Amino acid sequence: MTDVVIVGGxxxxxxxxxxxxxxxxxxxxxxxxxxGERRTRSLGLRGLNDRxxxxxxxxxxxxxxxxxxxxxxxxxxxxxxxxxxxxLVQMLKSGRARGxxxxxxxxxxxxxxxxxxxxxxxxxLLEEILADxxxxxxxxxxxxxxxxxxxxxxxxxxxxxxxxxQVRAAYLVGCDGGRSTVRKRAGIDFPGTPATMTGRTAVxxxxxxxxxxxxxxxxxxxxxxxxxxxxxxxxxxGPGQRDAPVTAEEMQASIRRVSGIDAVITxxxxxxxxxxxxxxxxxxxxxxxxxxxxxxxxxxxxxxQGLNLGLQDxxxxxxxxxxxxxxxxxxxLLDTYTAERHPVGRRVLRNTRAQVALMxxxxxVAALREVLGEVLAIPAAKRHFVELVNGHDIDYAPxxxxxxxxxxxxxxxxxxxxPLPVLLRDGRAVxxxxxxxxxxxxxxxxxxxxxxxxxxxxxxxxxxxxLLVRPDGYVAWATSEDDPAGLxxxxxxxxxxxxx
Numbered sequence: 001m002t003d004v005v006i007v008g009g010x011x012x013x014x015x016x017x018x019x020x021x022x023x024x025x026x027x028x029x030x031x032x033x034x035x036g037e038r039r040t041r042s043l044g045l046r047g048l049n050d051r052x053x054x055x056x057x058x059x060x061x062x063x064x065x066x067x068x069x070x071x072x073x074x075x076x077x078x079x080x081x082x083x084x085x086x087x088l089v090q091m092l093k094s095g096r097a098r099g100x101x102x103x104x105x106x107x108x109x110x111x112x113x114x115x116x117x118x119x120x121x122x123x124x125l126l127e128e129i130l131a132d133x134x135x136x137x138x139x140x141x142x143x144x145x146x147x148x149x150x151x152x153x154x155x156x157x158x159x160x161x162x163x164x165x166q167v168r169a170a171y172l173v174g175c176d177g178g179r180s181t182v183r184k185r186a187g188i189d190f191p192g193t194p195a196t197m198t199g200r201t202a203v204x205x206x207x208x209x210x211x212x213x214x215x216x217x218x219x220x221x222x223x224x225x226x227x228x229x230x231x232x233x234x235x236x237x238g239p240g241q242r243d244a245p246v247t248a249e250e251m252q253a254s255i256r257r258v259s260g261i262d263a264v265i266t267x268x269x270x271x272x273x274x275x276x277x278x279x280x281x282x283x284x285x286x287x288x289x290x291x292x293x294x295x296x297x298x299x300x301x302x303x304x305q306g307l308n309l310g311l312q313d314x315x316x317x318x319x320x321x322x323x324x325x326x327x328x329x330x331x332x333l334l335d336t337y338t339a340e341r342h343p344v345g346r347r348v349l350r351n352t353r354a355q356v357a358l359m360x361x362x363x364x365v366a367a368l369r370e371v372l373g374e375v376l377a378i379p380a381a382k383r384h385f386v387e388l389v390n391g392h393d394i395d396y397a398p399x400x401x402x403x404x405x406x407x408x409x410x411x412x413x414x415x416x417x418x419p420l421p422v423l424l425r426d427g428r429a430v431x432x433x434x435x436x437x438x439x440x441x442x443x444x445x446x447x448x449x450x451x452x453x454x455x456x457x458x459x460x461x462x463x464x465x466x467l468l469v470r471p472d473g474y475v476a477w478a479t480s481e482d483d484p485a486g487l488x489x490x491x492x493x494x495x496x497x498x499x500x
Contacts (some may be wrong), residue, residue, distance in 0.1 A: 002028045003325040005159050007031075007147045007182050009282060010294030011046075011173035012121065012310035014130035014139075018059065018319050021137035022427025022471075023322020028167065029139060030159060031147040032176070043201045043272055045072075046126060047101060047304040048119040049310075051391030054408060058424045058473050064129045065119045072121065080225035092118055097474050098386045101303065101351075102358030103214040104373055123307075127195035147176070150185040150289060157288040163335040170325050173290045173317070176308075178277070180295035186286050192279025192298075192349070195238025197356060199301070201231040202251045202271030207264040210255070215369060217361050219258040232258045233302075235360050237274045244270030276300035276356045277328075278349050284313075284338040292317055297345040299352040302359060303389055309348050312391065316341055319471035321425060328450070340396045351388055393453045396474055404478040408460065410471050420469065427471045429494055434458050435465035435482060443487045451491065470494055 002019055006013045009031030018028045026099035038243060043443055048056070048065070056062050073089050091097035091107060097118050098106040135141060157172040174182025183190060205228075212222045220233040232254045248268035255263045278299045284291045293310030317337050323329035375381045387393045397406025404410070412420050412432075423430045429451045433440050436455060444451055451468070458464065467478040468490055477490030 001156060001167040002026050002167065003171070004028075004321060005030060005157070005167055005172045006175055007150075007159060008170065008175035008177060008293070008295070009118050009127070009141055009143070009308075010141050010175060010177070010293065011126055011129070011307060012314050013132055013173075014127060014134050014141075015177060015311050016292060016314035017141075017172060018130065018134035018137055019314060019318020019471075020322045020325075020428065021134065021139050021276075022059075025132075025322040028169070028234065029134075029141040030145040030147055030167070031141065031143045032159070033165070034144050041413065043203065043229060044231065045120045046123050047099065047308050048121070049305070049308045049390040050117045050125075051408065052308040052311050053117055053119060055312065055473060057421045059133065060425055061129060061133060062119075062422075063120060064132075065126075068121050068125050069119050075226065081348045091410060092120065096441075099304065100371075101376075101385050101391045102355035102369070103220075103302075104358070104369065104376060105380065106376070106389065108386065109379075123403050126474055128304065144405055147181055150174075150182050152186065152289055154287070155200065166481065171290065171321060172260040173321070173447070174295040175291075175293045175314075176295055178279075178298035180291065182289060183281060183291055183295050186289040188286050188289075188291065189282040190279045191282065192277070193278040193353075195275035197233055197235045197241045197276045197300070197359075198237075198254075198286045199233045199274045200246060200251055200254050200271060201229060201248060201274075202248075202272070203228055203269040204230050204248065204265050205267040206230070206252060206255075207266050207443075210261060210263060211423065213259075215361070215366065216258060218260065218361060219361060221255065221258045227427075230255065232257060233359065239273050240276065242273070246273055256313055274301060276302070276352070278353055280342070280345055280349055280372045284341060285334055290321070290334070292335065296341075296418050297349065299349050300356045302355045303352055305348050305352060305389060308391065309345060312394075313341055313343070315472040319429075322354050322427075323442055324448070344394055347388075347393075392486060402478045402480075404464070404475045408473050409467070409477055412458050413460045414456040423454055424451065424469065425473060428452050429471055429476070430469045431487075432456060432458075432467050432469065434461075436466075437466060437482050437484070439482070439484050440466055440487070443484045444491065445489045451494075468494065 003025040004027050005018055006029045010027045013029055016107050017027045017029050029367045062496040096108045098105055098108050108136055147159050148162050149159040156168050156170060174180045176182055200224055210223050212224050222231040247264045252265045252270050280297045282392045284296050292313040320333050323331055324331055395406045402408050431451055431453045433455045444453055463480055470476050476494045477487055
């Protein structure tokens, strides 16, 4: 019997698979689509924000991402003639791009030094990077395997495939998208609000050039961000026929409504449609079934936060589920997954709803956008929105006595040890002893196979004498004293060890 079956081999499922393998769990990914079908999910660009980039750096994945992004920039340069793309590329290269809020750009006037904080990639190329990493760790991936039923047997869970095959595992995670079969079969409610807009993206050519408009009188038109692609958004109450293929006639009609010009599509390859249907699972775990990514939450793609939210779900869940599946931690550790990630998802749903409101046509919204643009010129306000859309405001322990606990570990320039991303690369927690305290080692007794103790100095952060960093990069315990008070409790909480 497999430790964990993951239903869905998109970015969230693939990152989760690698995280589970780092934790020593046996993993099988069941993906319904074949390679050609998966490429249609790659229309448009996918942005990886600050927090996601920091997470992926912990696993050594930013190097192949940088190569992929450089190749993409080369394609943009070869296409030529796109001022909007040129500006985006230059901001990304300089580290100034921080996303946008409802189409209002968030640009950092004082970009950080070092590696770029953002990446933009095609989804299928991101999936290739994650699949290579996960399979290199021993993940098994089966394509063309559509799961039609999930049965929680109490002591195990069973995935039933379309051809009748059944696969049993100790746990099953649904990463199978907004229409998740896993969520439905597990009986997890998915409340929220229905669609109010229809977005369409197509690979197509027009007889005459058009100008992009982020906030036009009839919706949004984008014809330049990705050469060869055209995108529209109309606030028409949502798509009527979700499953019908997008046709050239449908796309042409949408372009004409949004632009007010009798545009003609001369070549049409493929198109997709989407909406702002916004929902969140009431819980991310029911028995031996868990949810991550779009299976747990869906919302408008405006702002590009969905992919990042799913990847961060995977990073949070992976090390916890690996410990539980291997019998090294109590099952109650899995309850912290919903407790930590559900509020983060709820906050993203709130801000994406706000961004949709800012995109609606009309003079009142236009005035609101002008006012918000003035607000974003205030440094503190801009910083708030940058933190909001980049996950900087995530705090898993808001009531902690130490301000660092529950937050992502700050950049630490360690002297006498490898950089922290290297120390965390194998998926184990790290206890950093920054003051040479002889009292820390004994506190780790019983946790040594899951926590590495590292001695180092950190002149740039003398507010810490020691801190415990979880496998996903978040601080579980910190102190400014030569005293390990609270460390045993933090260690017990981080892996919920059966013996404690």
